[in-house]
Amino acid sequence: MAAERGKSSTSAAAARDRRQAEALRQNLKKRKEQARARADASDASPPDVTCFFHEPSFTATYLVADPASGDAAIIDSVLDYDGASGRTRTTAADQVLAAAKARDLKVVWILETHVHADHLSAAQHLKRATGAPIGIGAGVAVVQKTFRPLFGAWDLIPDGSQFDRLFADGDRAALGRLTIEVAHTPGHTPACVTYRIGDAIFVGDTMFMPDYGSARCDFPDGDPAILYRSARRLLALPAETRMFLCHDYKAPGRDRYVWETSVGAQRETNIHLKDGMGEAQFVALRRARDAQLTMPALILPSVQVNMRAGRFPPPEADGSVHIRIPTDRF
Numbered sequence: 001m002a003a004e005r006g007k008s009s010t011s012a013a014a015a016r017d018r019r020q021a022e023a024l025r026q027n028l029k030k031r032k033e034q035a036r037a038r039a040d041a042s043d044a045s046p047p048d049v050t051c052f053f054h055e056p057s058f059t060a061t062y063l064v065a066d067p068a069s070g071d072a073a074i075i076d077s078v079l080d081y082d083g084a085s086g087r088t089r090t091t092a093a094d095q096v097l098a099a100a101k102a103r104d105l106k107v108v109w110i111l112e113t114h115v116h117a118d119h120l121s122a123a124q125h126l127k128r129a130t131g132a133p134i135g136i137g138a139g140v141a142v143v144q145k146t147f148r149p150l151f152g153a154w155d156l157i158p159d160g161s162q163f164d165r166l167f168a169d170g171d172r173a174a175l176g177r178l179t180i181e182v183a184h185t186p187g188h189t190p191a192c193v194t195y196r197i198g199d200a201i202f203v204g205d206t207m208f209m210p211d212y213g214s215a216r217c218d219f220p221d222g223d224p225a226i227l228y229r230s231a232r233r234l235l236a237l238p239a240e241t242r243m244f245l246c247h248d249y250k251a252p253g254r255d256r257y258v259w260e261t262s263v264g265a266q267r268e269t270n271i272h273l274k275d276g277m278g279e280a281q282f283v284a285l286r287r288a289r290d291a292q293l294t295m296p297a298l299i300l301p302s303v304q305v306n307m308r309a310g311r312f313p314p315p316e317a318d319g320s321v322h323i324r325i326p327t328d329r330f
């Protein structure tokens, strides 16, 4: 009898232990969910966004700051480059650095939305000046594999290791008290990403202003059907989400550059991607437009530098640095 009682009280104790362990697990899970909700709520505080528009390449560079901490990110910087002379300057990038300094901001991220094909990135200059890491989408390795043989870039290991951080879809990074959330938004290139910071999204070359439409999809591994799906994903965000573009080319009839719009405005009026535009219609439209476009003036210098995280090809024995232009390849 006594032995029986002992056995049943042991199994009762085991059951109690299990219940307690389960309660602890549930408690921990709830606390994690609450912490995540708090982090998301703090993201509601809008970041300060300043645009620096580089007219020679029609590029919008952004200085994005967390007002609470003073931490900042620079998205899609430009290194001035004169194709005729091969001369580089850091004028545009220095303006961004000066603005950060004047506002006592600490640059903690240098971000690229993609391997740009129309301007050189100033990421290396910014990194030397700030010590901040350079981030890009993890798909950059695909771009490197494609272009390595085309540029004879045999020094380049095509694994993205030239960058400090490779972002996969859904990755998060801190910007002071704000969170940078990364979405893989391919179509223009296979490696394109969008950065969401608070109520703002930096969409790179996906959509352009509502009156201009969308980015071209005729680069290697570009695909209009894939761009359409990336765009629909962005357009599922709240209508009031501020949307910052990487370029503006002034649509016909517009006489000033604009680089900011909203999810709601795009859904209502984007000439390629407003609500109701189907995938097949978009693909046909995009293909027709791409057939008329010439190569960006700086595509050959840009891609070989930008896929190296803004570094130039290695110097020759005498220290001189050369950009390589393949003949009769493109």
Ligand SMILES: N[C@@H](CCC(=O)N[C@@H](CS)C(=O)NCC(=O)O)C(=O)O
Residues within 6 Å of the ligand: 057, 116, 117, 118, 205, 214, 215, 216, 247, 249, 293, 295, 296, 297, 298
């Ligand atoms: N004319 C510009 C064109 C640059 C260009 O092709 N930009 C791409 C983004 S990297 C694009 O999507 N352009 C759309 C268009 O020109 O309609 C140049 O030569 O730099």
Ligand SMILES: [Fe+2]
Residues within 6 Å of the ligand: 114, 115, 116, 117, 118, 188, 205
């Ligand atoms: Fe682009």
